[in-house]
Amino acid sequence: MLMELTIRNFAIIDEVSVSFEEGLTVLTGETGAGKSIIIDAIGLLIGGRGSVDYVRHGSKRAEIQGLFSIDPNMSKELIRLLEDLGISLDEEETIVLRRDITTQGKSICRVNEKLTTLAVLREVGQLLVDIHGQHEHQKLLQTDKHLLFLDRFAESSLLKTRNEYDKLYQQFLKKREQLMQLSESEQQMAQRLDLIQYQFKELEEAELQPNEDEELYEERKKLANSEGLYRTVHGTYESLYGDGKGLEWVMAAMNQIEEAASMDQDLHKLQETIANCYYLLEESSFSLRDYYESIEFDPERLNTIEARLSEISQLKRKYGESVNDILEYASSIQEEMDMLKNREQRLVQWEQELEAVANDLFVEANHLTKLRKDQAKKLITSIQKQLNDLYMKDTVFDVEFDSKTVSDFSANQLMKTSPFRRSGIDHVSFMVATNKGEPLKPLAKVASGGEISRMILALKSILARHEGVTSLIFDEVDTGVSGRVAQAIAEKIQHISVGSQVLCITHLPQVAAMADTHLFISKDEKKGRTRTKVRPLTVDEKAEEISRMISGVEITDLTRQHATELLEQAQQMKN
Known part of the structure; x- marks a missing residue:
């Protein structure tokens, strides 16, 4: 989880250092105070696109640093990645990410004080933090991401079959590439043979000896x-x-x-x-x-x-x-010369090998499809239950499969077009009908902003335990909802935070009431410059802030009473 974040000279932030805890942490404050700027900083820390515009006016560079604690049992993929990069964890099993952005537009990235590329920082960061904001909803609307959602849900059930498929798929690609090279035009092959025969003769006459x-x-x-x-x-x-x-x-x-x-x-x-x-x-x-x-x-x-x-x-x-x-x-x-001289024989042999691998691959792909369809039924049931909890009981969710069928496994056809992809032969789409009597349609065509927010939460409630990231961030995913739906979303976010870490920027008092830690973001002026400040609220301050979120401008005794009731209800629910 993210233990501490330090930001210097970033946008309107002069210097901020924030400690985070497990459970649900909410960030609230007036619009423009800098809540989203903090999330932007975390986004850059895990490899997001940088810009000189982020550097505070009058400063030479913006600096962002995050300290993360790692549970080796829950972050095996991250541990393997760090080992491959030659980066070791300390005795306390922590990792420090740091990113500096200069006014010249340069990004300086470090992982545990080791200089790395932005690509490496992004690869490590995405296994530490998962940010979901209003723009992240677009991922749910992209059908090419739906298969990834399903595979994450079914990860352990698919692992063995996916490994077998991957092995065969690599064999298939290698055989196909070899055959395509061997099947080039006669003129190209003749030219290539002349060239390497000349080269081999030159090397043979040189009579070179090892070393x-x-x-x-x-x-x-x-x-x-x-x-x-x-x-x-x-x-x-x-x-x-x-x-x-x-x-x-x-x-x-x-x-x-x-x-x-x-x-x-x-x-x-x-x-x-x-x-x-x-x-x-x-x-x-x-x-x-x-x-x-x-x-x-x-x-x-x-x-x-x-x-x-x-x-x-x-x-x-x-x-x-x-x-x-x-x-x-x-x-x-010399081997290539032998292959080209016996080209026709090799062509027949490799065509047969390619067709054999393709048949084996198709069998494994069909098995993968069957397992996915079994898991899709479980995902539909789980999503349906989550949607009912979020007051979308009339919504019908389904997973539609479009799997390739192949009638011709000839080598000639396989070289023109391949039915196989790294993920298999399946194309998956999430379908939804939000009202009774309506036909199922692609999610992107029928869901409103509030419905998309609830779909995100429904999926995250199910997938959070499968994804292995240490921190989950929601940036105003509760936009466009109110009333009992807002309460349901608050409960769902709190449920996701149990046993993990969730950071949430919110304007909903119901969500703020569920917080284990409440951070208040504000801004003031110092020496004629605006700056952002972050501070944790006490119990009384938390009630006052929730009152402000309920009433807006004027806080009354009634809104304070309402805020107190929200906090009591939230505590009862958590207990």
Whole structure:
């Protein structure tokens, strides 16, 4: 959940730091005080589109930072993502998102102090916060999102079949791509074969050996420095071997310690160590002698190496960064040559393989469709119950399937058009009839704003536990409702918040009364500049604010009484 949010120099906000708790937190205040600005800031924090217009006038940058606590058991997808990104949680299992927007339009994004791209911030943020505002209603009206809603609801029931389908789907795409490449025109294939035959002949004649370039670089280095090598190695040998040199002094020390050890056995170990050192140095000196005697001053060999490295460099520019890369490329084009030379045989074989995979994929897709239809019945029942609670008892909700049927699985047809998508062969639409006797129609064509708000809440009541996000934000989703519907929406929002975290901007006193935490947003002036302030309300202040929401301008004893009753009813309902 979101534990703390800090905003600096953002729109009309000078600096605000807000702590959040579990359960339902409502944000209220006069229109224009900055309630939606706070939600906008959270939206940017989780990867929303930024703009220099968000930077407070006179400031160089806007800064937004959020501290989130993570439950590893409820956020497994997020944990996997963070591991893939190389980002670890601290011992308290928290994560910090930060985003700065400069007046030059640059976005600087961090996750746990690690610089990331905006795309990564968005990927992480969307697993932490789910924002639903008046514009978010549009997602519910987009039929291409309906299958996603259904799959979230049925996630555990579909998991095994979805995994099997995904594996086959990847095989199908690979086979289809291979066949399409192989089925290109005869002229293109002939040109490609000529090209790779020329390349292969060039590489074959070069007779490259694995790691040859690295070995040649090392030999060139040795030959180019042969005089210096001879001088230094010979000097090392002379320092060790000869009259009055290092080995003679070590031998003298070895003889003396041997004599001393014959008088004191405690010196035997030290005697052995000195003797071993002498023999090691003696052996090393012989090796040094053999080395400097083997050093050749061979300008002709150096020229040969330079010519070979130049040849290899030319090949690297065309075929790879190293000799090993070039050899790997040669192996790959050899396989391609074989494929092109036996093109007709391969075509028949791959067509048969593609058709076989398509048949298996279609079987799995049909199984997926059957499971989805079973889960759709459960979703319809659940949604219907939620709508009844929201005073939409005459509304009929249904899930309509349009699943592809295939009569021809020939390879030729599959290359022209594929019935398969990553999600299967199903197209799902949410259908609704809001009044008795009316036919079912697409949700977007019949639902009003207030009805869409209730549909959102109905879906969220069911799907919240499946989506894995830690915080859910409603930005004035109660717009367009009043009376008993407002009370039902308040109860539904409170129900969603149980065991999780819900932040809600509202103008409904019924919703505000349900709050576990009530934050009041206001604005004032300081040094001629407008600024937004946020503060939690006490119990008495909460009643006063609800009174203001009920009456508008003038607060009377009756509205205070009404506010108190709302708070008491809300507490009874929660208990």
